[in-house]
Amino acid sequence: MEWAGLINYGVFMLTLAGIYAVMTLGLNLQWGFTGQFNIGIAGFFAAGAYASAILTTPPSADHLGGFDMPIAVGLLGAVLVSGVLALLVGLVTLNLRTDYLAIATIGIAEIVRLFLKNEDWLTNGVRGVAEIPKALSTTPLDPALADLLVVLAALAVVYGLLERGRRSPWGRVLRAIRESEPGTQASGKNVFAFRIQAFVLGSMAMGLSGALYAHFTGFISPEAFDPEFITFLVWVMLIAGGSANNRGAVLGAMAIWAVWAGTEFLTGKLPAEFTTQAGALRIFLIGVLVQGILLWRPEGLLPERQDGKKRG
Amino acid sequence: MLSIRTLSKSFGGVTAVDECSFDIARGSITGLIGPNGAGKTTLFNIAAGFLKPDSGRILLDGQDITALSPHERFHLGLVRTFQLPQTFQRMTVRENLMVAPPEQSGENLFATWFLPWKVAAEEKRVREKADEVLDFLEIPHVADELAGNLSGGQKKLLELGRCLMTDAKMVLLDEPGAGVNPTLMVKLTAMIRRLNEERGFTVCIIEHDMDVITELCDPVVCMSQGAVIAHGSMADIRANEDVLEAYLGGGRAAAGRGGRAT
Ligand SMILES: Nc1ncnc2c1ncn2[C@@H]1O[C@H](COP(=O)(O)OP(=O)(O)OP(=O)(O)O)[C@@H](O)[C@H]1O
Numbered sequence: 009m010e011w012a013g014l015i016n017y018g019v020f021m022l023t024l025a026g027i028y029a030v031m032t033l034g035l036n037l038q039w040g041f042t043g044q045f046n047i048g049i050a051g052f053f054a055a056g057a058y059a060s061a062i063l064t065t066p067p068s069a070d071h072l073g074g075f076d077m078p079i080a081v082g083l084l085g086a087v088l089v090s091g092v093l094a095l096l097v098g099l100v101t102l103n104l105r106t107d108y109l110a111i112a113t114i115g116i117a118e119i120v121r122l123f124l125k126n127e128d129w130l131t132n133g134v135r136g137v138a139e140i141p142k143a144l145s146t147t148p149l150d151p152a153l154a155d156l157l158v159v160l161a162a163l164a165v166v167y168g169l170l171e172r173g174r175r176s177p178w179g180r181v182l183r184a185i186r187e188s189e190p191g192t193q194a195s196g197k198n199v200f201a202f203r204i205q206a207f208v209l210g211s212m213a214m215g216l217s218g219a220l221y222a223h224f225t226g227f228i229s230p231e232a233f234d235p236e237f238i239t240f241l242v243w244v245m246l247i248a249g250g251s252a253n254n255r256g257a258v259l260g261a262m263a264i265w266a267v268w269a270g271t272e273f274l275t276g277k278l279p280a281e282f283t284t285q286a287g288a289l290r291i292f293l294i295g296v297l298v299q300g301i302l303l304w305r306p307e308g309l310l311p312e313r314q315d316g317k318k319r320g
Numbered sequence: 321m322l323s324i325r326t327l328s329k330s331f332g333g334v335t336a337v338d339e340c341s342f343d344i345a346r347g348s349i350t351g352l353i354g355p356n357g358a359g360k361t362t363l364f365n366i367a368a369g370f371l372k373p374d375s376g377r378i379l380l381d382g383q384d385i386t387a388l389s390p391h392e393r394f395h396l397g398l399v400r401t402f403q404l405p406q407t408f409q410r411m412t413v414r415e416n417l418m419v420a421p422p423e424q425s426g427e428n429l430f431a432t433w434f435l436p437w438k439v440a441a442e443e444k445r446v447r448e449k450a451d452e453v454l455d456f457l458e459i460p461h462v463a464d465e466l467a468g469n470l471s472g473g474q475k476k477l478l479e480l481g482r483c484l485m486t487d488a489k490m491v492l493l494d495e496p497g498a499g500v501n502p503t504l505m506v507k508l509t510a511m512i513r514r515l516n517e518e519r520g521f522t523v524c525i526i527e528h529d530m531d532v533i534t535e536l537c538d539p540v541v542c543m544s545q546g547a548v549i550a551h552g553s554m555a556d557i558r559a560n561e562d563v564l565e566a567y568l569g570g571g572r573a574a575a576g577r578g579g580r581a582t
């Protein structure tokens with residue numbers, strides 16, 4: 009393989025890793041800082057992807073719209089749709105214990121999946137939505153490079169906003185909720201309101217990530233959102249990278265994605281009769297890797313930082 | 321200031337609070353005593369909004385607050401501490417305190433994004449305030465320690481510190497002295513008195529240490545098996561047959577008991 013091919017491959021992989029990093033940052037807000045157990049990540053991701061796709065594709069007889077809007081509008085729409093979805097889930101469940109939230113998030117992810125699959129008028133069902141426009145297509149930039157730039161820019165914005173939130177009194181209240189809900193109530197905070205904000209904002213990041221993915225691949229179908237896989241991978245990225253550390257979340261996404269891609273080479277070397285088991289083997293390898301990381305660094309690669317300690 | 325009106329609460333078969341009624345006068349330091357399991361903590365939980373009563377009402381300054389949530393009561397000036405400290409373990413001691421002050425503009429996400437200088441200026445003040453409170457509690461050296469690493473007594477102090485970060489009108493202290501060393505306990509007692517006299521906190525304090533109660537409290541309310549069995553000055557309480565029977569036990573021995581049961 010020549011250098012050009014290698015670089016192309018690197019750009020492709022980095023773009024996907026960036027998309028996952030946005031999702032991981034969203035989960036970090038929910039789990040790392042607030043202690044919310046979301047295992048329906050794929051649902052918000054898919055909702056965002058479809059929202060942006062439907063908003064930006066040219067008119068089509070196959071599905072709702074398309075509305076031929078600029079991509080920026082699509083991204084905004086994705087954020088709004090996933091946010092509203094999270095708001096609905098949150099209003100119903102966030103007063104309950106975290107295990108109920110977990111069940112509710114699985115439920116909503118499943119509902120989204122079935123909905124995308126069966127509501128042909130909206131999503132063209134299993135045939136999917138095609139002709140999703142590419143970002144920056146009017147510029148002379150190489151399309152792959154343009155995708156990477158857009159994803160990295162989005163990642164930077166999400167990181168910046170969440171990191172500023174983390175350092176603020178707002179983030180402090182979220183961490184307090186994670187540590188002790190009664191203690192936070194006794195400190196006069198409206199725990200429910202903060203929980204909703206964290207859950208909605210985190211899910212918006214997941215929706216944005218979905219939209220980035222849709223514009224990156226140009227085609228989406230329900231098959232593209234294997235919920236177990238996406239949710240599993242994002243959790244692994246966060247735990248390995250370092251829960252409650254935004255830089256850890258990004259690092260985890262990059263590292264795990266690199267390893268994930270690496271395992272493809274590995275399983276590619278297997279004899280043909282094992283190809284059906286290859287997928288499971290890759291997931292197994294990732295599982296072993298995470299076990300290893302957690303034995304070596306129980307809090308992940310970059311553990312939670314205490315600003316007070318540093319500035320002390 | 322705070323009126324408890326025929327409050328009842330049961331857990332399954334256990335009636336933890338049984339038609340309790342009493343008033344806490346503005347400016348007073350009211351003691352709440354009674355044997356283990358008498359329902360004192362449960363009563364605090366209801367008063368502060370952490371538990372819903374089965375029946376009865378709570379009034380703060382004449383306003384019915386029975387339906388309000390804990391944070392709403394907090395903003396009316398009703399602040400409580402926990403018998404079992406509810407510290408934020410994986411946050412520094414200073415951060416634990418910095419959570420408490422109300423109306424921090426940095427708790428609004430948009431302010432943190434778009435008005436960072438305003439938030440930073442406020443943060444500086446909140447931080448200074450937290451350091452003052454830590455000095456006052458004589459634990460400034462652990463400011464940057466994670467709260468989870470504190471000793472039991474230090475955690476109790478941190479609980480109390482949370483009240484000091486606010487402008488409470490009425491504070492409910494659930495055994496603030498349990499696990500605190502005797503020297504510090506003397507200081508704590510003096511501090512509670514000062515808070516009462518200088519900052520005008522009305523205080524209701526649960527404590528098993530009768531020395532503290534005798535020193536600080538007038539009046540004293542004694543509960544047993546969920547019900548108020550006596551209400552009056554410490555001298556009255558000491559002379560009360562029911563109280564001797566249920567709690568203090570064996571007459572004069574009570575004064576020196578100083579038990580630290582939790
Ligand atoms: N959440 C709960 N669920 C079930 N029972 C409870 C609960 N909270 C309290 N109880 C019961 O209510 C009764 C009163 O308990 P409470 O904690 O109010 O006592 P207390 O007077 O504070 O005792 P102590 O002096 O030991 O702190 C006890 O019998 C206790 O077992």
Ligand SMILES: [Mg+2]
Nearest residue numbers: 360361362403
């Ligand atoms: Mg108690």
